[in-house]
Amino acid sequence: MPSHEEGLDPDNWQSFAKAVHDLLDECIHRLQCVEDYPWRPVPEDIHQRYLIGESPLDMNELVAALKTDVMPYATGNTHPRFFGWVHGTGLATGLLTEMASAAMNSNCGGRDHGMTYMEREVIDWTKSAMGFPAGASGVLVAGTSQATVIALAAARVRALGPEVRVSGQAGQWLTAYTGPGTHSAIRKAVELLGIGSENLRIIPENERGMDPHLLRKEIARDRAAGAMPFAIIATAGSVDLGKFDDLKELASVAAEEDVWLHVDGAFGAWTRLAEEPWRGLSDGIELADSLACDFHKWMFVQYDCGLVLIRDEHEHRQAFSMRPSYLTSYDQGLAGGEPWYCDYGIDLSRGNRALKVWAALRSYGPQKLGQAITRCCQLAQYMAELIAEDGAMQLQAPVVSSLCVFTADGRLGGAEQSEMNVAIAQRLQIEGAAVFSTTNINNVTYLRAAITNHRTRRADVARALHAVVAARDRQL
Numbered sequence: 118m119p120s121h122e123e124g125l126d127p128d129n130w131q132s133f134a135k136a137v138h139d140l141l142d143e144c145i146h147r148l149q150c151v152e153d154y155p156w157r158p159v160p161e162d163i164h165q166r167y168l169i170g171e172s173p174l175d176m177n178e179l180v181a182a183l184k185t186d187v188m189p190y191a192t193g194n195t196h197p198r199f200f201g202w203v204h205g206t207g208l209a210t211g212l213l214t215e216m217a218s219a220a221m222n223s224n225c226g227g228r229d230h231g232m233t234y235m236e237r238e239v240i241d242w243t244k245s246a247m248g249f250p251a252g253a254s255g256v257l258v259a260g261t262s263q264a265t266v267i268a269l270a271a272a273r274v275r276a277l278g279p280e281v282r283v284s285g286q287a288g289q290w291l292t293a294y295t296g297p298g299t300h301s302a303i304r305k306a307v308e309l310l311g312i313g314s315e316n317l318r319i320i321p322e323n324e325r326g327m328d329p330h331l332l333r334k335e336i337a338r339d340r341a342a343g344a345m346p347f348a349i350i351a352t353a354g355s356v357d358l359g360k361f362d363d364l365k366e367l368a369s370v371a372a373e374e375d376v377w378l379h380v381d382g383a384f385g386a387w388t389r390l391a392e393e394p395w396r397g398l399s400d401g402i403e404l405a406d407s408l409a410c411d412f413h414k415w416m417f418v419q420y421d422c423g424l425v426l427i428r429d430e431h432e433h434r435q436a437f438s439m440r441p442s443y444l445t446s447y448d449q450g451l452a453g454g455e456p457w458y459c460d461y462g463i464d465l466s467r468g469n470r471a472l473k474v475w476a477a478l479r480s481y482g483p484q485k486l487g488q489a490i491t492r493c494c495q496l497a498q499y500m501a502e503l504i505a506e507d508g509a510m511q512l513q514a515p516v517v518s519s520l521c522v523f524t525a526d527g528r529l530g531g532a533e534q535s536e537m538n539v540a541i542a543q544r545l546q547i548e549g550a551a552v553f554s555t556t557n558i559n560n561v562t563y564l565r566a567a568i569t570n571h572r573t574r575r576a577d578v579a580r581a582l583h584a585v586v587a588a589r590d591r592q593l
């Protein structure tokens with residue numbers, strides 16, 4: 118009879134160790150042979166395979182299930198020809214740090230333990246990489262979506278005062294301003310904060326992004342109508358086309374108008390580590406009141422990890438700090454380690470995101486990571502060159518950073534192009550040849566490559582485009 122005092126640890130550590138080593142070998146193999154593991158369709162019986170049921174698996178059976186039923190059906194974004202959406206590709210260091218994190222099981226909401234200090238170092242390093250002042254603060258979060266909510270909540274406190282946390286914003290009409298290429302995460306944040314997405318004004322673009330002249334006019338019009346303009350949301354690296362707003366120009370509008378400047382730099386902020394001309398795209402990012410960016414996209418770190426930086430720590434804390442008596446801190450012991458991250462964001466219990474970022478920075482170094490970012494931009498450029506050489510493929514827009522958007526056959530009408538581009542994207546995904554995603558611009562659906570992939574080489578770009586051409590010519 119099992120005793121009721123038994124915990125949940127293995128009763129045979131030797132066989133547990135064997136199972137872990139076995140899985141580790143499989144993980145290393147997967148990383149070493151990434152090319153053999155593209156996305157593949159999940160089998161019809163996946164639900165059956167994942168049934169929890171009543172009879173527990175032993176560790177060896179669990180490892181076998183991971184190998185046969187789980188790991189083969191990943192997103193496929195570790196593959197060198199994965200260019201879909203804006204996905205990160207993962208780093209070998211992640212294998213080590215996820216293992217260490219699991220053994221440590223730290224709760225990073227606060228308190229006095231190593232990971233509190235490591236997160237501080239990761240944030241300080243990023244502040245300096247982005248040119249933010251020493252008095253800025255930050256917190257690691259799930260991603261840019263959450264970072265945006267935190268940043269705009271702080272902007273709202275600046276506009277309405279900390280009382281808004283108590284009384285809500287009833288009767289106050291706040292408006293925010295962004296460009297046409299803005300990400301849906303911005304709209305969601307504005308909805309979640311109760312500002313309402315109809316109060317998120319979309320300012321038309323000129324050739325350098327959101328038009329500052331039209332922005333000023335819209336702000337004046339809203340003020341005249343009784344609204345309180347509270348935030349300009351600039352984009353550094355738009356999700357569709359990789360475009361950058363003129364951050365310096367928008368910073369001067371924000372200063373003149375006395376509104377908060379938030380920069381969505383989900384992936385594009387990391388052009389700060391790249392060579393020119395790409396680095397210059399994010400010039401002015403250091404002038405923002407807040408910045409959202411992701412380590413899990415263009416810093417290649419395993420999911421999930423984003424970051425919000427806020428220029429003024431006091432404003433950050435004003436929006437989030439809250440300490441009931443069960444969270445009192447003391448000068449000694451585990452309840453030390455102030456400041457605590459629970460005062461900087463939404464979460465109290467938090468996983469260990471700092472370790473995987475720290476290991477990446479410590480092990481590859483900013484220079485090598487920067488080279489990988491530069492290479493992605495060069496590969497997007499190369500893709501555009503190959504597209505221009507083809508008689509029928511056409512770019513939708515010039516390549517600015519790491520995004521390349523094109524049609525497989527520009528000779529066709531819009532509807533036929535859309536149908537063909539969708540069919541090609543699907544076929545290449547199913548064949549495991551390459552992953553492009555699609556996007557709709559001016560009523561045409563295009564193929565879209567976002568190269569945030571440190572494993573991609575020139576030959577992969579050429580092979581992926583060959584596959585596009587072959588699929589197109591089979592259909593013609």
Ligand SMILES: *Cc1c(COP(=O)(O)O)cnc(C)c1O
Pocket residue numbers: 203259260261262263300302354355356381382383384411423
């Ligand atoms: C991915 C992305 C987001 C959303 O970030 P998550 O990390 O997915 O929450 C926001 N803005 C841009 C430009 C993005 O590329």
